[in-house]
Amino acid sequence: MSNLSVAKRMFLNTLSNYGLLLFNMISMIILVRVQFTGLSRQDYGFWGLLWTIFGYSLLLDFGLGTAVQKYASQVTVNKNWDRFNRLVSTVFFSYWFISLIIIAATVIISFFIEPISKLEPGSDVDYYRKVFLLFGFGTALIFPVGFSPGLLRGIQLIWLRNNIDAVFAVINLIVMVWLIKSGYGLWEMTIATVLNHVGSKIVMLIYAFIKLENMKIGFRFFSPSMIKEVMGFSIFVYLIICSKLIIFKTDNLVISASIGVAFVAYYQVASKLGDVFRSFAMQFNDNLGPVASVMHTSGDLDSLGRMQLYSSRVIAFISTMMLVPLVVFVGPLFETWLDLTRTESQICAVILLVSQYFYVVMRSSSIQILLMCDRQKELAIVSVIECLANLLISVILVRMMGIIGVAIGTLVPNIFFGCVYNVPTACRFAKVSPLYFLRYSVLGSLMTGLVIGAVTLFLKDTVYHLIVSGVLNIAADKDAGMIARYFAEHSGILKLLALVFLSALSCGMYMILFYAIGIKKQERTDLNKLVADFFNKKLKGSS
Template sequence: MSVINPVETPIWKRYFWRNTASNYIRTITRLLLGVILFRVLFSGLSEAEFGFWSLLWSLFGYGILLDFGFGFTAQKAVAEKSATGEWEELSRLLSTMLWTFVGLATLLGLFFLAIRGLFLGAVEVPDAEYSMYSLSYFIFFAGLALTFPFGLFPEVLRGLQRIDIANWLNTGSVVLNFIGISLALYFEASFPVIVLVSVVTTLLPNVGALFVAMRRLPEVSLSPRLFEWRVVKSQLGFSIAAYLITFSNLLMAKSDQAVLGFTMGVGVIAAYQAGYKVAEMLNLFTRQLQDALSPAAAQMNASGDNAGLRELLLKTSKLTFLITTPLYVLCAVYLEPLIQLLTGLDQIERDTFLVGQILLFAVFSSQLTNSCAKRILMMCGYEKKLLGLSLLDGLSNLCISIVLALSFGIVGVAIGTLIPTLLVGWLLVLPMALRYLDLGVLKYTKFILSGATPLLLFVPCLCATIYFIPMPAEGGFVALALRGGLSSIPAFAWIALKVRKLM
């Protein structure tokens, strides 16, 4: 009988920093190389080729909806069953998911092959280059069909709490994609070759995840003989809830543009997007902190470790507060030059500025209330309640935005996002998590604020920077980076020293 060391460091703590660091490296790499590659493709492809390329990859983005929540279910199941040693059950579950995805991928490939002529006719590709676009179409959707079932295995790595491995595979893929497409354009390769390079480099990290995951799960088999729909039915409620939450979040993210388009016309969307973009970047950057929470919570829930769950919520919420607060304040103070940097606009309209401030505060509030609590609750049997809250948030957002858009324009739409975010987060999601983990509001608040000393250092540094080094009228990346660094580096250095004890 194996003996468990009671003082052994929990697995989520052992991998927390490498998972978080790899998240940021992956995100920054994708952002930087993505911006460069966009310009390279924009200048290197013809107008028709670039439009076709953009259309294909926009369709690929909706592939997340074909997952039906099974990817998130696989992550949860791997975390739980690897903790309890239910290898036979896990083998049946993963085998059923994999071969279900293989069947769906086959149908998906046949469907897009069947409509190839209709699709190419609908988008009006040039007649003289019809065969080239037809071949590119075939390569892209054949690659999509292959990528789809392999997408299960990065989720398996997440369930094993080795998000860092999935991130390194993804980062390597991004670099290879950038190098491959750049070389293909440099040597004037044909458009189908460029599509092939892009598809292959997209497939590679998922295939790599398959081999790494199975080496770490030697007890698991993926034989088609283990296909058993019954084991998936037991997880179906969670899968459907996860799918609907993803679907509602996707719709909610796009609903503001739809409200503006139908109430005020498409001409105002650009002004709204200019303000929205900074908030989107803040959300993208700060949410990398919480990526490891879901598998950790699933494993603790399976083993009945309520004390561990409380510690997980308290410590990650505190870290989120310490890091998100100075980033939010910096974005709010330097919002105008940030918008100018991202959009290239010389002058920022008052409404665009207000939209940016409102949405920044909505993201900040959501990080404090939803980011950690939702991930933990989702893995602890609260998926149906969270689905209800997501639908409430989405419908409230839509209704309030429509009403306020008619009176206040784009600012009203932003307020329509802020109000349900505040109410649902502070009055429903966070209290639900505290009740489940038997944490009092005062105890939670005291713990979160107990490490706020670095923020007291941040405030005078920011004030001194604003007073002694005012932002130049021309703005620019270097000017923003200098002022952001002078304001926040002392505080973040202090945080870095303290979080080693915290985690």
């Protein structure tokens, strides 16, 4: 496959990722409102508790889903179907064993559902226990087919996986809204949720069988000897996942234990902004693992090195474009969104955004590629050490600097291990010097970002206030129109719309400037061809 065709597939997959992400956010906003207003506070809280408890069942995956993705990528190159079928069948039946663990845990926890959920006096405890059992058994039923998205991702059909997810997400939204509006409760919502998730995973599995024509899953292929080989990879993936979970999720515990739970709220909003940034910035990364696995398996190390440079450059472009408006408008955003004016929350948000930016740009692509190139052991060691360093620095600094110290505790190990391990390793893979890597992958985006950042700061100090004060002044006129009067009464919405408009303007200016000065002539030509081919295909499909 040529570099241009690989780039085209990655481009389409990334667009598909962003489309699904946008739809899921809109769907979440609608669904949360319908559930929050249509259910009792106890039912809504219990529904959230179910997702929290069974969300931890994902840790029982033990990295097997990532292993399946790797094997699917490899078999498209080496055609070793016998080994692949034994590996996938071993994973599949291992998942059934894990499902039995989930069922046993569900039954045990169900006996303690009343003290765990602290139901109101007079509540029907048996009803909530039955809902809990149904949700747990449903989770166990979903688990064995939960690796099917990894199969599609492994053979670089991310767009197909996203299309299936989107269809079932639409069905879920319609059914959930109908159930709640019709007066149904948690029991019916749980049945609909389980059927929806099982259905989507089975459809993905069917497509995987179609695309991987020689794939077979059966108990006769189950191989106990394969468990050791699979776990030899997946257990290190599991350590990496757990380490990242600790890094991103334990800050609140450190703050609560050290300076009080009240300060968690101020840190939480800052970390949420960083989480949203990381989620949006890393959609391109979904492509890297499968492509890297194919190149590594085929021995095309030169292409793998070029892919390392190319992916880092694309990720730097996307991340810098998003970072600029978030950093500049963090103050007005917090004030408008949450009526929060605490300086320490804003400082934490900037520190965590910079930390996430460094991770996404300088580390995330190399982690994806190294993972598919059998470097999982050293990645796991680095992740565990970073996790411990993060925890230690946060505990020390939280008493000296409050929540800002916890944010610094996240930033410092991230930058240190990125500079000591990830960047040098990425350079060795790409066979370039660190200076060339930074100049090629990051410098163009960073310089463009600094210029647009200065322009955006000017927009914040002038245009933003001009828009808000201008509309409010118009609304003060007794002859003002209905829209102006609405914004006068809801100035928060006006400010939020102004921020969205100026952020979009900032991103637009960034893309134009980067297109003009941030890429070479040949890259501009390739990009034009890529975009033209995409829209020509869309036009032909609609005619």
